[in-house]
Amino acid sequence: xxxxxxxxxxxxxxxxxxxxxxxxxxxxxxxxxxxxxxxxxxxxxxxxxxxxxxxxxxxxxxxxxxxxxxxxxxxxxxxxxxxxxxxxxxxxxxxxxxxxxxxxxxxxxxxxxxxxxxxxxxxxxxxxxxxxxxxxxxxxxxxxxxxxxxxxxxxxxxxxxxxxxxxxxxxxxxxxxxxxxxxxxxxxxxxxxxxxxxxxxxxxxxxxxxxxxxxxxxxxxxxxxxxxxxxxxxxxxxxxxxxxxxxxxxxxxxxxxxxxxxxxxxxxxxxxxxxxxxxxxxxxxxxxxxxxxxxxxxxxxxxxxxxxxxxxxxxxxxxxxxxxxxxxxxxxxxxxxxxxxx
Numbered sequence: 001x002x003x004x005x006x007x008x009x010x011x012x013x014x015x016x017x018x019x020x021x022x023x024x025x026x027x028x029x030x031x032x033x034x035x036x037x038x039x040x041x042x043x044x045x046x047x048x049x050x051x052x053x054x055x056x057x058x059x060x061x062x063x064x065x066x067x068x069x070x071x072x073x074x075x076x077x078x079x080x081x082x083x084x085x086x087x088x089x090x091x092x093x094x095x096x097x098x099x100x101x102x103x104x105x106x107x108x109x110x111x112x113x114x115x116x117x118x119x120x121x122x123x124x125x126x127x128x129x130x131x132x133x134x135x136x137x138x139x140x141x142x143x144x145x146x147x148x149x150x151x152x153x154x155x156x157x158x159x160x161x162x163x164x165x166x167x168x169x170x171x172x173x174x175x176x177x178x179x180x181x182x183x184x185x186x187x188x189x190x191x192x193x194x195x196x197x198x199x200x201x202x203x204x205x206x207x208x209x210x211x212x213x214x215x216x217x218x219x220x221x222x223x224x225x226x227x228x229x230x231x232x233x234x235x236x237x238x239x240x241x242x243x244x245x246x247x248x249x250x251x252x253x254x255x256x257x258x259x260x261x262x263x264x265x266x267x268x269x270x271x272x273x274x275x276x277x278x279x280x281x282x283x284x285x286x287x288x289x290x291x292x293x294x295x296x297x298x299x300x301x302x303x304x305x306x307x308x309x310x311x312x313x314x315x316x317x318x319x320x321x322x323x324x325x326x327x328x329x330x331x332x333x334x335x336x337x338x339x340x341x342x
Contacts, residue, residue: 149183
């Protein structure tokens with residue numbers, strides 16, 4: 001079989017490890033591979049490259065994706081959808097291994113309903129895909145947030161400031177909760193639970209009254225104050241899947257705390273630092289296991305399904321079920337973190 005591989009959506013540590021394991025295991029099973037460049041755009045515009053053993057040598061520790069990526073929705077325009085099917089036929093692609101988050105895999109699920117042989121591999125640093133306990137890239141992102149908090153701790157304490165650290169997390173605050181707990185944050189704010197600014201100020205005031213003249217606050221980019229009634233955005237532009245560009249909660253919160261308490265406050269936006277660089281050992285292993293499982297599913301004809309981690313077992317679940325809803329933070333995790341607030 002000629003199997004296409006694509007990576008879509010935001011880049012993520014571990015993508016290359018998946019590509020590597022899919023190709024290496026697939027070659028053992030007698031398959032050949034076509035790498036599709038720039039996500040779904042590559043199938044619309046016929047941007048491809050052949051993948052062989054030498055193509056994936058040395059990829060395990062490499063961040064990013066050798067195939068490139070984009071936030072292209074090929075089903076948004078009927079002309080693009082038609083080109084996609086025409087190019088798959090011209091390229092003689094028998095099946096697709098689609099590596100991505102809910103948008104990329106949502107397209108894979110719909111294409112399967114239209115007769116395309118698709119298998120999904122869950123990729124998102126946000127860890128918000130249903131059907132799997134963890135996604136690769138998440139552990140690396142949390143490690144980077146923890147590293148940043150460790151370093152910000154000393155300078156925040158030295159200047160007796162409040163430091164608001166804005167991390168990724170549009171609708172789910174997994175990175176904020178795990179990274180904040182690991183980095184000893186004094187307050188953690190997530191999209192699942194709109195925050196009260198006065199309550200946040202109360203935590204800061206409580207610490208200062210107790211002789212702790214600095215505070216570290218971690219806020220997911222999708223966190224928002226109750227009175228705002230919705231997420232804070234940079235502009236009104238939407239991507240191909242209808243998502244607004246988030247950003248600004250860190251700046252907003254730092255300004256409000258300084259205004260209400262008269263305490264010097266700063267903010268740091270970690271942004272794409274969380275996406276880049278070398279994947280952790282955990283993510284390398286998880287990505288490798290996911291890749292092997294994905295190509296074996298293709299080999300066995302188990303299409304319309306996604307690789308998933310349940311406990312310590314790599315299994316497969318329905319693509320449709322996996323992308324039907326987001327996996328939000330278990331509030332029990334947040335309650336554990338709240339023990340250490342203030």
